[in-house]
Amino acid sequence: MSDDHDDSPIAARVRELEAILEEKGLLDARELDQVLEAFAHKASPANGFRVVARAWVDDGFKARLLENANEALPELGLSMGGGLQVQRLHVVENTAQVHNVIVCTLCSCYPLSLLGPSPTWYKSPAYRSKVVSHPREVLAQFGLTLPESTEIQVWDANAESRYMVLPRRPANTEDLTEAELAAKVTRNGLIGTAAV
Amino acid sequence: MPRINDVGGQDGFGPVVEELDEPPFHADWEAHVLAMNRALIGRDIYNLDEFRDAVERTMSHESSYYENWFRAIRTLLEEKGVV
Numbered sequence: 001m002s003d004d005h006d007d008s009p010i011a012a013r014v015r016e017l018e019a020i021l022e023e024k025g026l027l028d029a030r031e032l033d034q035v036l037e038a039f040a041h042k043a044s045p046a047n048g049f050r051v052v053a054r055a056w057v058d059d060g061f062k063a064r065l066l067e068n069a070n071e072a073l074p075e076l077g078l079s080m081g082g083g084l085q086v087q088r089l090h091v092v093e094n095t096a097q098v099h100n101v102i103v104c105t106l107c108s109c110y111p112l113s114l115l116g117p118s119p120t121w122y123k124s125p126a127y128r129s130k131v132v133s134h135p136r137e138v139l140a141q142f143g144l145t146l147p148e149s150t151e152i153q154v155w156d157a158n159a160e161s162r163y164m165v166l167p168r169r170p171a172n173t174e175d176l177t178e179a180e181l182a183a184k185v186t187r188n189g190l191i192g193t194a195a196v
Numbered sequence: 197m198p199r200i201n202d203v204g205g206q207d208g209f210g211p212v213v214e215e216l217d218e219p220p221f222h223a224d225w226e227a228h229v230l231a232m233n234r235a236l237i238g239r240d241i242y243n244l245d246e247f248r249d250a251v252e253r254t255m256s257h258e259s260s261y262y263e264n265w266f267r268a269i270r271t272l273l274e275e276k277g278v279v
Contacts, residue, residue, distance in 0.1 A: 011225040014266060018232060020279050026241060032231040035238075039230070040220075085244055105204030107251065108261070117220040123261050126209040133205045141212050156204065159248065 045187040047078050048114040048164060051091075052190070053182035056169040065091050065166070080113055080162070087111070092155055093166040094192075099146055101139065101192030102155045102163040103131045109157035111164050115190050122191065132156065142193040165192040201252045209257075226262040233269055242272045 021027040054076060055062035064072040069089040073079050080089050089111055092100040104110065108123040121127050131138045135152045139145070146152065155163040167189040173181060188194035203209070221227040237244055250268035259267065273279045 006224055008223070008225070010263060010266065011223065014225040014228050014232075017266075017270065017273075017279065018228065021232070021236075021273075024278070026239060026278065027232065027235055031235050032228065035231040035234045036227055039234070103204075106202045107248070119215065119218050120261065121212050121214050124209070124212065125203045125206075125257055127212045129203040129206040129209050130212065138212055142214065159245075 043112045043116050045114070045116040045190065046182075047076075048111070048187070048190045049182040049185040050076055051078065051114060051164075052166060052185045053178045055091075055166055056173075056181055057178050062093075062166075066093055069164070078114070080111070085159075087162045088160055089114075090155070090161060090163050091166050092153065092163055094168045094195075096150075096168075098151045098153055099139075099192065100153045100155060100163075100165045101131060101135060102157060102165060103128055104157040105129070105132060106156075106158065109159065109162060111162040114164055115187060119187075139193060142188065144194055164190050167194075167196045170196055201255070221262075229262045229266045229269065233265060236269065236273075241278060242276065246272060 018027060018029075018032075022029065051065065051073070055065050061072060061075060064075075069091045070080055070086075073089070080087050087109075092102075094100055102110075103122075105128045108118060110118040110122060112118070127138065132154050135154050136146065139152070157163055167185065169181070170184055173184065176184075184196055186194050186196060189196045221230075233247065236242060237247065242250075247268060250272045251264055254267050254271050255264040256267075270279075
């Protein structure tokens with residue numbers, strides 16, 4: 001991180017502030033490296049993929065996950081803690097009748113520890129404004145066209161509560177292992193802008 | 197200035213644009229801003245709610261996500277007399 005040669009004005013301003021804070025003893029470069037490393041390790045969509053695959057193969061886990069996700073996650077060695085604040089997680093299940101999609105209309109609330117860093121579009125005013133008023137149109141932009149008969153539920157996260165979608169298990173996957181099932185899941189599937 | 201940060205249902209922000217294979221950070225400075233914020237909150241220089249408040253009152257839709265974060269961090273540090 002100290003080898004940062006980005007010469008854009010904003011990069012220079014960030015370096016300048018860092019230098020001031022380091023001089024005042026409020027930061028040190030190694031600390032920043034550690035924070036980033038911990039963040040990169042902890043916050044990964046692979047965690048969300050594992051949760052979904054387990055729910056697909058284990059009905060008991062799935063029931064516990066939907067009932068109280070925070071209590072079910074430790075079964076896979078995961079948690080919603082470790083960040084700046086522990087949040088309540090609600091896992092919402094897609095069915096033949098209902099498709100779920102998540103948003104934070106206020107800012108960018110997102111289950112980081114299970115989905116990894118959020119994509120720019122999730123944080124954009126375009127997505128945040130439109131997915132609540134025209135969800136079908138937004139999903140179509142992602143290439144997800146749902147039948148008119150499918151109800152779309154939009155879940156708006158906030159500082160204390162986060163949501164994650166449990167996608168429907170794809171057809172013809174009866175013979176797959178849990179790890180192979182996890183590989184079928186995508187980040188957008190956990191947000192609800194993809195089917196799986 | 198009114199603070200209507202909840203944009204749910206508003207019009208006029210254009211289409212949703214998805215960047216394929218988007219990296220977690222687009223430049224090193226963005227990662228530095230995230231790490232700096234976590235470190236400063238970890239040291240109780242300010243807290244998470246103060247940070248959220250600062251983002252909301254200083255944010256601009258013209259700026260990128262981490263540009264808004266950086267402006268909020270600077271604002272808080274200035275207001276608290278740290279820099």
